[in-house]
Amino acid sequence: xxxxxxxxxxxxxxxxxxxxxxxxxxxxxxxxxxxxxxxxxxxxxxxxxxxxxxxxxxxxxxxxxxxxxxxxxxxxxxxxxxxxxxxxxxxxxxxxxxxxxxxxxxxxxxxxxxxxxxxxxxxxxxxxxxxxxxxxxxxxxxxxxxxxxxxxxxxxxxxxxxxxxxxxxxxxxxxxxxxxxxxxxxxxxxxxxxxxxx
Numbered sequence: 001x002x003x004x005x006x007x008x009x010x011x012x013x014x015x016x017x018x019x020x021x022x023x024x025x026x027x028x029x030x031x032x033x034x035x036x037x038x039x040x041x042x043x044x045x046x047x048x049x050x051x052x053x054x055x056x057x058x059x060x061x062x063x064x065x066x067x068x069x070x071x072x073x074x075x076x077x078x079x080x081x082x083x084x085x086x087x088x089x090x091x092x093x094x095x096x097x098x099x100x101x102x103x104x105x106x107x108x109x110x111x112x113x114x115x116x117x118x119x120x121x122x123x124x125x126x127x128x129x130x131x132x133x134x135x136x137x138x139x140x141x142x143x144x145x146x147x148x149x150x151x152x153x154x155x156x157x158x159x160x161x162x163x164x165x166x167x168x169x170x171x172x173x174x175x176x177x178x179x180x181x182x183x184x185x186x187x188x189x190x191x192x193x194x195x196x197x198x
Contacts, residue, residue: 022166026175029160030091033153033179037090040146040182044083044103047139051076051110054132058113061123065116068109075109078102090150093180103184147182154179 055069062069082102086095123129158178161170 019169022169023173025160026157026166026170026173029153029157030175030179033150033157034090036146036150036153037087037182040143040150041083041087043139043143043146044079047136047143048076048080048083050132050136050139054113054129054136057126057129057132058117058120058123061120061126062116068112068116072106072109072113075102075106079106091177091179093177096180096182100183107184147184151181151183154181 051072055072059069079099079102082095082099086092086099089095117123117129160166161175161178
């Protein structure tokens with residue numbers, strides 16, 4: 001065997017193993033963001049399960065606010081449907097955007113519900129309502145942490161896919177469009193910050 005043939009064989013072998021490494025890393029990163037989405041799914045389902053209990057508890061107190069209660073239930077059902085679609089394919093940009101929109105509407109409905117609740121001190125003092133509200137707040141925090149972890153994994157996946165040289169091989173290995181970040185409209189941030197004057 002000539003030295004040229006050995007050098008070519010070594011280069012082909014190195015390239016082969018490099019491509020295996022690129023393929024494996026792309027698969028690993030995609031699986032990580034899918035797993036991170038599964039964690040969001042768990043927390044959102046928990047929240048969706050809490051909302052009907054919250055509404056049921058409030059019904060006895062808020063008799064004249066039927067529209068508010070119905071809006072919360074409708075928004076919750078729509079968000080739950082969008083979650084199912086997104087969970088089926090967390091890499092689908094349209095499904096993630098639809099989930100974001102549905103979560104924004106649910107957040108707005110819950111904000112209206114909380115504003116109505118303020119007008120009913122007996123409801124706020126109800127032990128069941130206080131416990132459900134605390135669980136909902138805890139779940140909201142878990143959703144935020146899970147969403148951040150998902151977005152971090154999506155960013156790692158997209159960044160690796162777009163770097164040189166993996167950018168040349170990602171499409172060929174079945175890694176099409178970039179994954180989409182999951183962003184919820186922050187209803188708390190929309191409210192104006194209180195002004196303090198001395």
